[in-house]
Amino acid sequence: MKNKNQYAVLIAVVVAVVVSNQAFRPNDKKRLQKAVAELNAQMPKRIDDVTTQTSVELGDKKWINHYSVNATMETDAAAKAKLRDFVTKMACAKEEARALLKRGWAIDNLYEVRTTRGFETIDVLVLPSACD
Numbered sequence: 001m002k003n004k005n006q007y008a009v010l011i012a013v014v015v016a017v018v019v020s021n022q023a024f025r026p027n028d029k030k031r032l033q034k035a036v037a038e039l040n041a042q043m044p045k046r047i048d049d050v051t052t053q054t055s056v057e058l059g060d061k062k063w064i065n066h067y068s069v070n071a072t073m074e075t076d077a078a079a080k081a082k083l084r085d086f087v088t089k090m091a092c093a094k095e096e097a098r099a100l101l102k103r104g105w106a107i108d109n110l111y112e113v114r115t116t117r118g119f120e121t122i123d124v125l126v127l128p129s130a131c132d
Contacts, residue, residue: 032058044068051111062106069113075120083111087124092131101128 036056045053050071057064073079087109091097097107109124 054112059108061104062108063100064108064110067109067111069111072114072116075113075115075122080122083122084124088126088130091126097126098131101126101131104128 036058039056043053043055047053047067050069052068052070053065054068055066057066091101091107100107106128107126109126111122111124113120113122
């Protein structure tokens, strides 16, 4: 239980820094990079029966989550659309994610999935306007 609490606190720190500063000052970027490093030290983090978060990183006004999916799945247009809808609804339902999006940040979710044709990365980008 202690690790879940530490994870939640680190996410809150990242969100607080991002939300309070639309433009980074050098110290803010260092604080965010430190928080990302601390989160990554706790990886991998099991999300559900088949999904594991493997890392996080910061891009240019983008929070990037990396996941691996331990199941074979279809990656046709319909399956990708369903995943995009689900991930967007989940992001819009979470206060921390909405705060990032409101400040103009995108949340990029990269899923490494096994398909019948091999491995594929599915990119689900949640844009700042997604929850409007």
